[in-house]
Amino acid sequence: MPKIAIPTALRRYANEQAAVTVEGTTIKEALASMTAQFPDLQKHLFDGEGKLRSFVNVYVNDEDIRYQQQDDTPISDNDDISIIPSIAGGSGAESRAADALPDLSKDEIARYARHLIMPEVGMEGQRKLKAASILLIGTGGLGSPLGLYLAAAGIGRLGLVDFDVVDKSNLQRQIIHGTKDVGRPKIQSAKDRIGDVNPHVQIDSYELALRSENALDIVKEYDVIIDGTDNFQTRYLANDASVLLGKPNVYGSIFRFDGQASVFHPAAGGPCYRCLYPEPPPPGLVPSCAEGGVLGILPGIIGVIQATEAVKLILGEGEPLIGRLLLFDALKMKFKELKLRKNPDCPLCGTNPTIKELIDYDQFCGITPPAPEVKTEAAADSWEITPTQLKARLDKGDKITIVDVREINEWHISNLEDYGSTLIPLGEFQARHSELNPDDEIVVHCKMGGRSAKAYGILKNAGFTKIQNLKGGILAWADEVDNSMAKY
């Protein structure tokens, strides 16, 4: 009867035999006879649909059955049948064979001429870029230079995720959008601009918020994920979805004059975002760019670093930022580099992961805390006051102390000085709250209500009882009460 030679690595599933005796007159029958005797071999050799796994080759007397009659290749008792793995390796992140790459048109060759003459790119590299797909999460500060440069570089397919609308305050840094685009969905504005930069790029638009429910379906369609988000929920979500699907995640973040960038890629042996920051900061502790500001040029620098890393990953050239955190200080004009180590106890990419699917990221980041214990509706409401309610009380002549907890630069843009507002920035609040009288009625406010909620907590802990937070901050005041007030 015919025998099938079993690779050393799989003999533990075949009773430690180097060759198993089978029955049958074709390869199909012989393999079926083998797995009937040794069912554990099934999942190592065949995929879920019962097809031989891509790395499994079957040879009959030194001939690959793929070049004979495949499954129907006839066998006789004297034939040597072998199961032989394909063994290949290589550096670089992409995983396509060169012969499957798309060709470049004459127009594309003219367009990418400066790439094509570089040894690190050349025709093969440019075809890799054309075959590649990149998901940009966010088309804001980082997403703008990313979208423009990646499109110009000839990435074949770009996915854009954003649900926001272009606001005048975006134009200081989000250079993919123009003055004429104010009020338009960012995704449409970005799509128009990218189409102009390079009509060869296919754009997939996702005008939605990336959520646990949709992230895996979107992320799985792309080779490289780029995190250009401005909030911790989406950052952890992008990280977790990328790690679960084995995709590289090119990370960047910006604040005022400081930026960071890295490449998280556990599938290539590197750490992930959770290895760097296992837990998000408490809400309100780390100010966002909307609260703290950002130098308009900074996302240009960090976004272009992210674009460079993405292109390197696709080309398989150079040394990626895997396991390294790049820190940039624009005031000192200095780059620093920190070595990032993979955390063996990381709940996501460590040796014994506990996170195996996406979670509720709002809850993880403390955005929707568990429902308060016993709190009546009135009590829950009373910690906040809307701008309209506050204005009505002030007009009645009620004596209310308004405390602005923003920074002095924000005060200069707009303030409630006409109503006797006092400025105590949040950073000084702990030290200076004694300037306030606990017997007064106090309303605290900031730009949008986040920082003043922290100030509210500080006063509450200090024994103040007559405090309220201005709901929606001074921006809500501008919307509800005073349309002439400048917004930022």
Place this chain on the structure above:
Amino acid sequence: MAVNVTKQHLDEIRQHGERTFPEECGGLLLGVLEGETRVIKETLPLENIRKDSRHNRVEISPLDYAKAEREAGKKGLGVWGYYHSHPNHPAIPSGFDLDHAPFIEWSYLIVSVRDGAAQEVRAWTVREDRSQFDEESLLIHEATPSSTKN
């Protein structure tokens, strides 16, 4: 899991990587399984059969593999792993390596070769769900008298 090699094996892998630089090299690791440790007894340098992208791709002939299994069997050994070089790249597996790693039971050794000089060798295994590589302990033991005589 761990993989156990001699300094001589590491030298052989490094030298193979330096000989083929700037192209990648590859070969098989023959040995025995002792408990949880793959004890390597011989390295088997093989030819890179790729015609293109040889600076960042390597492929082993299936017939060379079949022959290695037969020869190893005669000596009471088996094929327990695979090594290859990363010219001018770190000894960290790529996405391509993950897609092309056949067995979760194997050790995968990678040698980084920078500008023609072999650097670090690191050992990796594939996680059971094939989602990623984990680094494994690379134990270096002294050559046994029988193997130094060969």
